[in-house]
Amino acid sequence: MFSAPGKAFVAGGYLVLDPQYKAFVIALSSRMYAHAHVDKEAGEYTEVCVKSPQFAEGEWCYKIDLSRPDLTQETHGRHNPFVKSTIDILFLYLTPEQNKRITITIFSDPEYHSQKDSIPKTSKTGLKTFYYHSQPIYKVAKTGLGSSAGLVVCLTTALLSCFSDNFDVKNEITLTRIHNLAQVAHCHAQGKIGSGFDVAAATFGSIVYRRFDPQLVNRVLESGRNEDLVQLVDNTDWKIQHTKCCLPPGIKLLMGDIVGGSETPKLVSKVLEWRKKEPERSLEVWTQLNSYNMRLVESLEKLQDFSKSQPETYKLSLRSLVEGNKSGFSDVVSSIQGIRQYMKIMTLESGAEIEPYQQTELLDYCMSLNGVLGGVVPGAGGYDAVCLLVAQGAIPEVVERTKHLSVTWLNLHEQETGICEEDVSSFIDFL
Numbered sequence: 001m002f003s004a005p006g007k008a009f010v011a012g013g014y015l016v017l018d019p020q021y022k023a024f025v026i027a028l029s030s031r032m033y034a035h036a037h038v039d040k041e042a043g044e045y046t047e048v049c050v051k052s053p054q055f056a057e058g059e060w061c062y063k064i065d066l067s068r069p070d071l072t073q074e075t076h077g078r079h080n081p082f083v084k085s086t087i088d089i090l091f092l093y094l095t096p097e098q099n100k101r102i103t104i105t106i107f108s109d110p111e112y113h114s115q116k117d118s119i120p121k122t123s124k125t126g127l128k129t130f131y132y133h134s135q136p137i138y139k140v141a142k143t144g145l146g147s148s149a150g151l152v153v154c155l156t157t158a159l160l161s162c163f164s165d166n167f168d169v170k171n172e173i174t175l176t177r178i179h180n181l182a183q184v185a186h187c188h189a190q191g192k193i194g195s196g197f198d199v200a201a202a203t204f205g206s207i208v209y210r211r212f213d214p215q216l217v218n219r220v221l222e223s224g225r226n227e228d229l230v231q232l233v234d235n236t237d238w239k240i241q242h243t244k245c246c247l248p249p250g251i252k253l254l255m256g257d258i259v260g261g262s263e264t265p266k267l268v269s270k271v272l273e274w275r276k277k278e279p280e281r282s283l284e285v286w287t288q289l290n291s292y293n294m295r296l297v298e299s300l301e302k303l304q305d306f307s308k309s310q311p312e313t314y315k316l317s318l319r320s321l322v323e324g325n326k327s328g329f330s331d332v333v334s335s336i337q338g339i340r341q342y343m344k345i346m347t348l349e350s351g352a353e354i355e356p357y358q359q360t361e362l363l364d365y366c367m368s369l370n371g372v373l374g375g376v377v378p379g380a381g382g383y384d385a386v387c388l389l390v391a392q393g394a395i396p397e398v399v400e401r402t403k404h405l406s407v408t409w410l411n412l413h414e415q416e417t418g419i420c421e422e423d424v425s426s427f428i429d430f431l
């Protein structure tokens, strides 16, 4: 059993599309899970069945002729592009000769989707709860935690493990292979090449991330040849950066879900249009925004060091932060203010509703509360989410002081681990 984390894209949205800039992505305690089972005997075909029992029609089965894996079709006539692309890319890469019958069971933690019209089921140990929906997955509202990236990474890992005797997800070479295959599969499924921040965070956890050259993936998707894919996955330096980076002790991420949508592709195209139309001005804005993004990362790293070198003083600063004195965290506060200032400028000058007025009002109000270091619209922004950095001790008060607003704080926290192996005994009641 393997699991991969969800993500909160805290700083570097849009800029991360350009490899000269970096982004800060936090991995979350809400995770996607994949369990693989290989039957002893197999028929004259390879069969891969991916089950997602939490959703109606949550079963996608593929009969694969190993001599023509490119002709693979789903046997019920159903579509799940992320499942199909992951299987297609895996079999193009592996070119196995022996037929297998594989069943993969997928689970997603409660916070990935709206829990409306769903029934919770808890394991006998009481440690694990999954929500079971009466609707198919494409009809269930999602909260934008990167379920597709998490799915592709844990499904890639589970399938790879079926073809390897001593599979170790902690092995660096295996981890790179998982990342590279999942990036290709995720781009193929989306039909476009984003920055890949979500797949990188699902693989490596909380990171400062710099993207790969999109041509690397483009070329392989265009050629569709096994040798090109193997060369890209196993013998190419993607030149990405994924440096571990996490929140300092006692500082928590509060993810707020707001009923409202945002169309990332539309927002991205508006911003890229603005970049083309106003090259000098947009470069000036991105340069400033990037410096605040990186100042936020540096200030969090400094706090991490300070909490280790002067733990007692750090604890005192945390305590006074809860009472409203933010002076011990002024670098973080001013970095987030700078990020918001330039995200707002980008909103006004590009016409993309990145931090629309309603979000500005909500974030400004949250910023005024004791214990709140700041908040941003995560990722591409829009109307559907906010995320705050808050002192742990101040969270109950923040929740209380915002309960009259249209924001639902998700029950999750930072969990910096990327893809990992789980003890299957904790999930036995669900399998």
Ligand SMILES: Nc1ncnc2c1ncn2[C@@H]1O[C@H](COP(=O)(O)OP(=O)(O)OP(=O)(O)O)[C@@H](O)[C@H]1O
Binding pocket: 052, 080, 081, 082, 106, 107, 108, 137, 138, 142, 143, 144, 145, 146, 147, 148, 149, 151
């Ligand atoms: N538990 C699951 N089982 C099967 N497929 C899933 C599951 N979770 C997500 N998916 C696939 O991922 C798709 C959702 O991915 P999408 O990129 O639209 O949103 P997201 O990745 O959850 O959030 P965002 O991209 O906004 O961060 C679903 O329609 C489905 O195809």
Ligand SMILES: C[C@@](O)(CCOP(=O)(O)O)CC(=O)O
Binding pocket: 009, 012, 013, 014, 015, 016, 017, 144, 193, 194, 195, 196, 197, 264, 268, 378, 379, 380, 381
């Ligand atoms: C706008 C962008 O930089 C981030 C999108 O983040 P999200 O999908 O809104 O979480 C796009 C990308 O990085 O692929």
